[in-house]
Each structure stands twice: as structure tokens, then as C-alpha cells.
Amino acid sequence: MAAALDAGADMVGLMFFPKSPRHVSLSQACRLADMARGRAEIVAVTVNMDLDGLSRINELVKPDTFQFHGEEAPEALAAAKVMQGTKVMKAISISDRSDLEQAHYYAVVADRLLFDAKPPKGSELPGGNGVSYDWTILKDLDLKKPFMLSGGLDPENVAEAIRLSGVSEVDVSSGVEREKGVKDSGLIRAFLAAAKGVKVPG
Numbered sequence: 001m002a003a004a005l006d007a008g009a010d011m012v013g014l015m016f017f018p019k020s021p022r023h024v025s026l027s028q029a030c031r032l033a034d035m036a037r038g039r040a041e042i043v044a045v046t047v048n049m050d051l052d053g054l055s056r057i058n059e060l061v062k063p064d065t066f067q068f069h070g071e072e073a074p075e076a077l078a079a080a081k082v083m084q085g086t087k088v089m090k091a092i093s094i095s096d097r098s099d100l101e102q103a104h105y106y107a108v109v110a111d112r113l114l115f116d117a118k119p120p121k122g123s124e125l126p127g128g129n130g131v132s133y134d135w136t137i138l139k140d141l142d143l144k145k146p147f148m149l150s151g152g153l154d155p156e157n158v159a160e161a162i163r164l165s166g167v168s169e170v171d172v173s174s175g176v177e178r179e180k181g182v183k184d185s186g187l188i189r190a191f192l193a194a195a196k197g198v199k200v201p202g
């Protein structure tokens, strides 16, 4: 967290999915959120979580945004937005251009969309798998809402991903880890330097 904040991350994510190697307890999340508050947008990443679970995180951790990374319907996002009073972001799994169609339904209610790679067959994780997709399919996408690119990004390929997709926001997890679930400060700094160094056309 310190490395991400010091290197200028605009958003930081806290993982609330027990099967993930990045899962944090509520007390860990509170401590990390307190470090980030006022310096970066705090995002709570959830997967098909019920309203009670969201409320508990909201009361204790006070995130700015909930990231929905499961099969949540647009109506579930709308309910969370009203009941929690936070921003909501929907992750959409992409393998080819046809997967972009659902984005238009979510864009009505979500404050932001995240285009992540579809997980490999058999993966227990809906994200954080370090796999990517054809970044060029995001080029010229017009949603009238901000959107981010993720999936398999790392300090070596992020500049190319930004150039090919034309996006101005990127998200990373496993690409800044030295081993599964263990973040590396040097890789975080390198990623942010590479991402922030790219001039986005337009």
C-alpha cells in the first residue's frame, strides 16, 4: 500500500474474496484503508457478495467504491449504490469483441467499468489470473462512463496496452507480485512509472 500511494496510484484495491490469495481480513482492510484515505480512491473488490456483506465492509472499511467482480446483475449494482451510498464499478469478463455488448447495460448504473480478461477454464478466481485479451477491441469504445483495462498487465507491457487500447485507466494485480499473492514494491513503482509515462492520444 505504501509503495502504491507513494508512487501516485489513483486507486487502490482491497480484496474481499476468501478464495483469493490476496484476500484481506476486515481488520487488515481497515488498517490499509486508513493509510490510503484522502490519498487514493479506496476500492473494495467483491464477488457475488450479498447486501449484508457489503454493508459490513462499508461500515468498517468505508471504501469509496465497490468493485463487483462476479455475475452481479445491473439491478444488484443499483441496490448497492443506493443502500451503501458508494460508487460502484462492474468488472466485465472479456475474451472477444462480443463480450463488450453487456457493457452498455451496466454503464447505465455503474460509475465505472473494468474490462478484465475472462478467466482460464477451471480457475477458481474470476480475476487476478494474469491473462490478457486483444487490447485493440477497446479502441474507440464510447460508453459515456469511465472504463479501465485489466488482465495480465505488468510493468513491461502496460505502455503497449495503453497505446493499443487508447484507455486512460489501467488496473493490475498479479503483474506486480514476486510470487502469488505477494506484492513487490519495486514492481509497483515500475508499473506506475510505465503507466503514467504514456501519453494517451486525444
Ligand SMILES: O=C(O)c1ccccc1N[C@@H]1O[C@H](COP(=O)(O)O)[C@@H](O)[C@H]1O
Pocket: 013, 015, 017, 020, 021, 022, 045, 047, 069, 114, 116, 125, 126, 127, 128, 129, 130, 131, 150, 151, 152, 153, 171, 172, 173, 174, 175
Ligand atoms: O486478484 C484476485 O485474486 C481476484 C479475485 C477475485 C476477483 C478479482 C480479482 N482480481 C482482479 O482481477 C483483475 C486483473 O488481475 P491481474 O492483473 O490479471 O492479476 C484486477 O482487477 C484484480 O483486482
